[in-house]
Amino acid sequence: MKDLQAVLRQRLEEQNIRLTRRRKAVLAALIQESDKHLSAEDVYLKVKEAEGDIGLATVYRTLELFNMAGIIHAADFGDGCKRFEVVADNAPHYHHHLVCLGCGRIIEFSQDLLEDLEQQVGEKTGFKIVNHSLRFYGYCRECQEKNPAAPASGRRHTTVR
Template identity: 35%
Template structure:
């Protein structure tokens, strides 16, 4: 995990350089994303933002998430296909990295391995694709769900 304050400053600088409005709500949301240890969904970010800004709308959260996603500063992890609702977001480390996703409780952990340059070159050579981004997700049952008897 990147240093949350450093990540926050990095995001703020990128938004300033593109002359985006930095409302107090947007700044607070960016701080939440930069310091998130997990992979929160939009509803969780919204609930946490409401504590400080009770008049904030859910649309504000989605607009900011979409903006950061377009800038390549937030990684969206979709879990709809495994019975989860919506997406989760990684604002602390938007670089492509593997995730371990529990199909029972929908917990998401960052994998501690990365695709090597050698693997990327092999994929490009065999397919003819020019890879501009990649993602590797592993689906399974986390240790906690296994202990509870989930299959």
């Protein structure tokens, strides 16, 4: 984790972003939970527990700054709550997500199966694709075991042309 902290601090310094005491505390909370997707409220509670003196608005502003700086990524997994995760490197693609509709658990996977599709879409449309996002919605193993009658598919069909 020390290495990750050093890398993220360096990336902020390269963009002339000053690390105040509160920003350091927010960064530390994100790094401590770098394997999770934290909401602003989650980060606020972690920092408040560790430091005591921080406002929720400060956390929101800091997360927005870190997101714009590219050291975290913001995502909404369909529940209206923006969650943040650490971006450890400048890789062109983020990992992808499996979102459990039962318990809300978010599982990451890193296989990039869309590179060929990206290239084909780019060639066909003339659109220069620089990134993509992929999420699968369903039920995790635990939720399937708890409720074997979980719907096989909860999707509505929408045609986009």
